[in-house]
Structure formats: structure tokens, C-alpha cells
Amino acid sequence: MKHTIxxxxxxxxxxxxxxxxxxxxxxxxxxxxxxxxxxxxRGSFIFMADLARAIELPHEVDFMTASSYGNxxxxxxxxxxxxxxxxxxxxxxxxxxxxxxxxGNTLNKVREILALRNPNSIRICTLLDKxxxxxVAVDAEWIGFEIPDEFVxxxxxxxxQKYRHLPFIGKVVPQxx
Ligand code: PRP
Ligand code: MN
Ligand code: MG
Numbered sequence: 001m002k003h004t005i006x007x008x009x010x011x012x013x014x015x016x017x018x019x020x021x022x023x024x025x026x027x028x029x030x031x032x033x034x035x036x037x038x039x040x041x042r043g044s045f046i047f048m049a050d051l052a053r054a055i056e057l058p059h060e061v062d063f064m065t066a067s068s069y070g071n072x073x074x075x076x077x078x079x080x081x082x083x084x085x086x087x088x089x090x091x092x093x094x095x096x097x098x099x100x101x102x103x104g105n106t107l108n109k110v111r112e113i114l115a116l117r118n119p120n121s122i123r124i125c126t127l128l129d130k131x132x133x134x135x136v137a138v139d140a141e142w143i144g145f146e147i148p149d150e151f152v153x154x155x156x157x158x159x160x161q162k163y164r165h166l167p168f169i170g171k172v173v174p175q176x177x
Contacts, residue, residue, distance in 0.1 A: 002175040005153060009145060009169035014127075014155055015050070017144045021125060022054020024142060025095065034092045034120070035059040038085065040066060040110065043099035046156040046164070047127045047144075051097060059095075062087055068106050077135070079109035089119045099156045100128040103135040111138070127155060128169065145169075 029035050037055075039048035041063050052061060065083035094114060101107055111122055125142040132149045147169075153159045154166030163170065 002177055003159075004173050004175055005163065005166070005170035006173050007168050008147070008150070008152060008171045011167040014144075014168060018047070018050045018054050018127075021142050021144060022051060022056070025051075025054075025125065026056045028123075028141075029055075029057055029059075029093060029095075032057070032093045035095060036087070036089060036092045037061045037095045037097055038089075038114070039063045039097045040099075040106065041083065042164070043156045043158070044097050047099050048097045048156075051125065060087070060092075062089075064110070066106050066110050068109075077103065077105040079106055081113065089114060089117050092119050094119045094122045096122060096124045098124065098126040098140075100130065100152070101126050101138055101140060102130050102133045104138040105136055107138045107140075108136045128152065128157075 035057060037052055037059055039045060062085045064081060064085050066079050067082045068077050068079045098107055107124060114122055124140040126140045127144040129140065129143045129146050130149055131146060151172040152169050153163035153172060154168050154170045156164050158164045159172050
């Protein structure tokens, strides 16, 4: 599809918001001895790197990959773990870091799976939230921006694996030719 990218949220606004989230999260986890940031690959990698540097507390980082795919026979979505965490999370304060919550299926399932491992707590921070698209409830404690139901890219988010590197949130606009 021919398309152009329009800026929806500028780099400056993204960075300012990440700084604010970092301050709130830092205040919230004061005194936590074992905070671990868990990024969901691949989309979270840039937000994760920025947020980690905005959190002024000692913490570990770990990553996992969850794949969601539609099942043509059912309306429900299956979510599989393609790459699990490297370390145990028992007793830890887990901060799940996502680029975007869309239907909610990915985070809902990941939170459920991680909760079985007896962490001390699980909280969610997402850069973007598209509430109009929600199929299952997800309670995210920290949300960077609520956005309308538009196809977006940048700051880790892809369109057909491209545009993840863009430092702003862009909207994909189909183009006639
Ligand atoms: C995208 C996005 C979230 C998920 C949100 O990941 O990064 O992880 O979809 O969708 P949901 O709320 O409907 O589950 P994707 O599966 O495209 O993989 P990627 O992170 O590698 O781009
Ligand atoms: Mn993702
Ligand atoms: Mg993707």
C-alpha cells in the first residue's frame, strides 16, 4: 500500500511524557529492593530504553516475546510465549513495559502467565493506549497517551516491520496514485 507518514505526537512531546512517567514510577517504587522492568519485544525496545533511563532507581531489565495470532475458527485470540524471560521473577516487583495496548489480548495474557510465578507485584506502563479497540480489559497503571483508532508507527511501533526507528509517533496515511 502506498502511504505517507504524518506526525501525530512529536518527538519532543514523546520525550517530555516519558520523563513524567519516569518521575511517577520512580516515586511509586521508592524503597523497592527488587524492581525489574520487563519489555515485550519487539515493539517496546525503544520506549523501554528511554523509560529505563528516566527511572532513577536501581532495577533489572528483562525481555520476553509474546506472539498473538487470530484463530480463524474462533473469535478469541491465542497468545503464545516465543521467548521467555531469562530470569526468575518470584518476589520481584515487575513493571511490564509495552509500546501500545490495542485489543488488550497480549498484555492480559502475559500478565496472567507472569502472575503464576509469584512476583511481589505486577504493574503495567504503556506508551500508547487505543481504548476504542479493547476486547479484553487491561489495567495499565501508567499510560503515556490515549490515541484514537489510527494506524500508528514509530518509537518502536512498526508497519510491516518498518518505521520502528522513528523518534515520533506517526500516523500511516494511505495514498492514491
Ligand atoms: C503489537 C504491539 C503490542 C501488541 C498490542 O505487537 O507492540 O505488543 O501488538 O496488541 P493487542 O493489545 O491487540 O494484543 P506485535 O504483535 O505487532 O509485535 P511487535 O511488538 O514485534 O511489533
Ligand atoms: Mn508488541
Ligand atoms: Mg507489530
